Amino acid sequence: MRPMVLQFITHFTDSYSYYDSACMALEGGCRWIQLRMKDAPVSEVEQEALRLQHLCRDYGATFIIDDHVELVKKIHADGVHLGKKDMPVAEARKMLGKDFIIGGTANTFEDVKMHYEAGADYIGCGPFRFTTTKKNLSPILGLEGYRSIVSQMKEAGIHLPIVAIGGITFEDIPSIMATGVTGIALSGTILRADNPIEETRRIINIEKINNK
Numbered sequence: 001m002r003p004m005v006l007q008f009i010t011h012f013t014d015s016y017s018y019y020d021s022a023c024m025a026l027e028g029g030c031r032w033i034q035l036r037m038k039d040a041p042v043s044e045v046e047q048e049a050l051r052l053q054h055l056c057r058d059y060g061a062t063f064i065i066d067d068h069v070e071l072v073k074k075i076h077a078d079g080v081h082l083g084k085k086d087m088p089v090a091e092a093r094k095m096l097g098k099d100f101i102i103g104g105t106a107n108t109f110e111d112v113k114m115h116y117e118a119g120a121d122y123i124g125c126g127p128f129r130f131t132t133t134k135k136n137l138s139p140i141l142g143l144e145g146y147r148s149i150v151s152q153m154k155e156a157g158i159h160l161p162i163v164a165i166g167g168i169t170f171e172d173i174p175s176i177m178a179t180g181v182t183g184i185a186l187s188g189t190i191l192r193a194d195n196p197i198e199e200t201r202r203i204i205n206i207e208k209i210n211n212k
């Protein structure tokens, strides 16, 4: 699995389609794209996924899909992201085998441990703060939440990439990275920027500094 500094999560807005949103993140240098189309029929997700998969291949980017394990297997996407209400990670691992990436959502250390034991490859950990991009948010973690989860992981000897998510903006990134997480997953802050391509570049550059 390539190191994940920034994962972009697609979002449909008044200005941009799912595809446009991913194009801009890729053009700005992001090399991890997650197709997230809540409430769309799987046939629509498949159409969009096939287009994005080609685009990600052109950019040499990792391409994962939110929720749809069978679709990931069918089209050979790079992986899937699964939350608490989705297929359990262990079941997805049985279906997909070891060559696909499986991410799991965590809000607590116990969630991290469960996904680790079930064979997840990385954790999407959040929300950092309130966001309108996702409904039914879990409790807000803030910086202290990440510090606590990272420290409990160290104590337990659990080594798994942790990607912080939820309401994160450019200004938040240095302090979030300083808690010991591996990377950041973003949607809204890139899409709300005047120039999402430039905003992605700006973010990639601070993350590089923080990862030296």
Ligand SMILES: Cc1ncc(COP(=O)(O)OP(=O)(O)O)c(N)n1
Pocket (backbone or CB within 6 Å): 007, 009, 034, 036, 038, 066, 067, 081, 082, 083, 084, 085, 086, 103, 104, 105, 123, 124, 125, 134, 163, 165, 185
């Ligand atoms: C990187 C990353 N982290 C968390 C999530 C949230 O997944 P989930 O809990 O399944 O919620 P939905 O995205 O399905 O609404 C994610 N998608 N990506």
Ligand SMILES: Cc1ncsc1CCOP(=O)(O)O
Pocket (backbone or CB within 6 Å): 009, 126, 127, 130, 131, 132, 133, 134, 165, 166, 167, 168, 185, 186, 187, 188, 189
């Ligand atoms: C999918 C997801 N899971 C927790 S918060 C979130 C949305 C993140 O998007 P944004 O960066 O717009 O808050």
Ligand SMILES: [Mg+2]
Pocket (backbone or CB within 6 Å): 066, 067, 081, 082, 083, 084, 086
């Ligand atoms: Mg989900």
